[in-house]
Amino acid sequence: MRSLRPILFKAAITCLGWTVALLLFFPILWTVLTSFKTEVEAIAFPPAFWPAGWTLENYFEVQERSEYFGHFLNSVALSLGSTVIGMLIAIPAAWSMAFQPAPSTRHVLMWMLSTKMMPAVGALVPVFLIFKSIGLLDTLPGITLIVLVGNLPIMVWMLYTYFKEIPADILEACRMDGATTWKELVYVLLPMSLPGVASTMLLNIILAWNEAFWTLSLTAVKAAPLSAFIASYSSPQGLFWAKLSAASTLAIVPILILGWISQKQLVRGLTFGAVK
Amino acid sequence: MSGYRVKGAARLALAPSVALLIVGMIVPLATTLWLSFRYYNLMNPALGGFAGLSNYEFFLTDPAFGQAIVNTILLVGGVLAITIVGGILLALLFDQPMWGRGVARLLVIAPFFVMPTVSALVWKNMLMHPGYGIFAWLAMKLGLPPVEWLSNYPLFSIILIVAWQWLPFATLIFLTALQSLDHEQQEAARMDGAGPFDRLVHIILPHLGRAITVVILMETIFILAIFAEIFVTTSGGPGYASTNLPYLIYVQALMQFDVGSASAGAIVAVVLANIVAIFAIRLAGRNLTA
Numbered sequence: 047m048r049s050l051r052p053i054l055f056k057a058a059i060t061c062l063g064w065t066v067a068l069l070l071f072f073p074i075l076w077t078v079l080t081s082f083k084t085e086v087e088a089i090a091f092p093p094a095f096w097p098a099g100w101t102l103e104n105y106f107e108v109q110e111r112s113e114y115f116g117h118f119l120n121s122v123a124l125s126l127g128s129t130v131i132g133m134l135i136a137i138p139a140a141w142s143m144a145f146q147p148a149p150s151t152r153h154v155l156m157w158m159l160s161t162k163m164m165p166a167v168g169a170l171v172p173v174f175l176i177f178k179s180i181g182l183l184d185t186l187p188g189i190t191l192i193v194l195v196g197n198l199p200i201m202v203w204m205l206y207t208y209f210k211e212i213p214a215d216i217l218e219a220c221r222m223d224g225a226t227t228w229k230e231l232v233y234v235l236l237p238m239s240l241p242g243v244a245s246t247m248l249l250n251i252i253l254a255w256n257e258a259f260w261t262l263s264l265t266a267v268k269a270a271p272l273s274a275f276i277a278s279y280s281s282p283q284g285l286f287w288a289k290l291s292a293a294s295t296l297a298i299v300p301i302l303i304l305g306w307i308s309q310k311q312l313v314r315g316l317t318f319g320a321v322k
Numbered sequence: 323m324s325g326y327r328v329k330g331a332a333r334l335a336l337a338p339s340v341a342l343l344i345v346g347m348i349v350p351l352a353t354t355l356w357l358s359f360r361y362y363n364l365m366n367p368a369l370g371g372f373a374g375l376s377n378y379e380f381f382l383t384d385p386a387f388g389q390a391i392v393n394t395i396l397l398v399g400g401v402l403a404i405t406i407v408g409g410i411l412l413a414l415l416f417d418q419p420m421w422g423r424g425v426a427r428l429l430v431i432a433p434f435f436v437m438p439t440v441s442a443l444v445w446k447n448m449l450m451h452p453g454y455g456i457f458a459w460l461a462m463k464l465g466l467p468p469v470e471w472l473s474n475y476p477l478f479s480i481i482l483i484v485a486w487q488w489l490p491f492a493t494l495i496f497l498t499a500l501q502s503l504d505h506e507q508q509e510a511a512r513m514d515g516a517g518p519f520d521r522l523v524h525i526i527l528p529h530l531g532r533a534i535t536v537v538i539l540m541e542t543i544f545i546l547a548i549f550a551e552i553f554v555t556t557s558g559g560p561g562y563a564s565t566n567l568p569y570l571i572y573v574q575a576l577m578q579f580d581v582g583s584a585s586a587g588a589i590v591a592v593v594l595a596n597i598v599a600i601f602a603i604r605l606a607g608r609n610l611t612a
Contacts, residue, residue: 056418056419056420056421059415059418059419059420060420060421060422062415063415063416063418063420063423063426064420064422064426066412066415066430067426067427067429067430068429070429070430070432070433070486070489070490071429071430071432071433073433073441073444073445073448073449073486074432074433074436074444076444076448076449076456077440077444077448080448089454090454091453091454091458091459092459092462093454093456093459135338135339135342136339138334138335138336138338138339139335139336139338139339139340141332141335142331142332142333142335142336143336145332146328146329146331146332148332148333152607154336154340156603156607158339158343159602159603160599160603161343161347161348163543163595163596163598163599163602163603164347164351164592164595164596164599165546165547165568165588165591165592165595166547166568167547167549167567167568167571167572167588167591168350168351168354168588168589168591168592168595169346169347169350169351169354169588170571170572170575170576170584170588171353171354171357171575171581171584171585171588172349172350172353172354172357173350174575174576175581176350191346192346194342195342195343195345195346195347196346198339198342198343198346199343202339221328227328227331252435255437256435256436256437256438258437258438258439258549258550258553259547259549259550259568262439262549262550262553263572263576272437273437273438273439273440273550274439276437276439276440276443277439277443277550277553277554279443280443280446280553280554280555287447287448287454290443290444290447291444291448294440294443294444297437297440298435298436298437298440301435301437302432302435302436304435305431305432305434305435306428306431306432306435309428309431309494310498312494313494313495313498316491316540317495317536317540
């Protein structure tokens with residue numbers, strides 16, 4: 047009897063927990079299931095839970111109707127491009143502030159944070175006008191640049207907090223041994239902070255992939271990544287739910303997996319190190 | 323000697339980041355400020371020159387502005403209320419031992435990784451659609467008439483969608499904070515006869531104080547800027563019923579081409595966000611020294 051109670055409690059908690067989890071996950075599950083239905087089945091009422099035929103038709107049609115793969119590649123290019131270039135710029139900055147702090151370092155960090163707090167809409171009009179006049183509207187370099195600028199403060203901050211955890215003595219010792227700054231960075235600092243560097247990259251890929259304000263306002267047919275392209279399904283003509291679901295499933299699954307891998311580091315990145 | 327070399331390299335290493343942020347953020351912001359005092363309409367290039375405060379007057383006296391401000395505040399407040407209360411409950415639940423807890427937690431945090439346009443469209447079409455949506459089916463099961471969510475309760479519907487996206491964020495942060503809770507203290511309180519409710523109010527909630535502050539600040543900053551969810555669901559309507567400040571500025575600038583008054587609106591939005599940001603930055607600064 048004494049040993050039964052904790053088991054029963056655990057069983058009750060398990061039921062409750064899984065019910066809640068499945069309810070919250072339901073919209074995603076439903077999207078994935080609907081993507082394997084026919085269009086008729088997708089709008090069946092009352093809804094059919096399991097697809098009757100598990101058709102892959104929608105995935106092919108989404109591609110045929112709209113060059114889906116091109117937009118997918120735009121998303122890949124945007125998130126990888128802004129992340130890689132961003133890291134090349136952010137790593138030296140974070141190294142500089144973590145290991146060679148100047149009296150102004152604290153202010154620079156705070157200032158960087160404050161630029162992230164500024165609503166993007168505050169820069170929309172000039173960015174749009176400048177992009178229009180120099181031909182960067184609806185181009186990959188243009189959207190990559192602006193997303194990179196938007197996420198740079200998070201990258202620098204996150205890397206800074208990871209670098210701070212590495213004892214400065216170790217870098218000092220390398221320097222005594224005659225290592226150049228470059229070697230110190232590439233052969234000592236980066237390998238030692240590899241988990242931090244990796245999670246910074248993951249978070250940035252996720253943020254860039256899901257970015258929707260700039261992609262909706264600065265891209266159209268050519269450079270639109272999935273976050274903007276999917277919005278074209280909001281037009282009211284016709285109910286293409288199965289196709290919408292197929293397009294959505296492909297757009298969210300890669301990033302969902304990355305998100306699951308990096309959930310712990312995500313907390314740290316999105317709170318600027320305030321919660322670890 | 324080498325000390326100077328390293329110091330020089332350090333300043334040089336910082337330069338690209340600072341330069342990029344100045345060019346990409348500060349220059350546009352300053353330009354917005356400048357434009358907000360100019361007559362500038364893309365549809366009417368002949369009109370130009372210094373406008374004084376008339377753009378601000380035009381933007382601030384527009385009836386849509388008042389509604390957009392109210393909607394912005396309701397959106398932030400509504401989402402915060404749902405995600406903080408819900409997030410604490412979920413964190414407490416998923417902090418308990420259960421079978422398959424790791425997987426269940428993954429399911430709970432999943433909505434956070436869904437891009438805003440997808441989650442808004444999925445909710446709009448497959449859940450909230452009055453004819454074929456899941457909610458309509460549930461209403462039918464309960465013998466109720468289906469609800470026209472996005473036409474009759476547009477702002478509330480958007481609050482629900484955004485809350486679904488941000489609930490995982492709050493849960494994740496509260497879960498992380500709960501893990502640093504002192505279990506011996508909990509045990510001692512239990513030995514002393516404190517019930518679950520007492521422990522919640524006197525030990526757990528005070529322990530979560532800092533995490534709650536962080537969630538409020540970070541969510542406020544992101545939710546003040548909500549845009550894509552409105553763009554794909556209601557387009558701010560019916561009328562201005564679900565227009566928030568960023569959406570109003572977007573419409574003003576890119577659909578009505580009134581650059582001057584859109585810029586004035588953007589400055590108002592920046593000032594609003596800054597009020598919150600000041601607290602957020604103070605908090606982060608305290609963390610920096612600790």
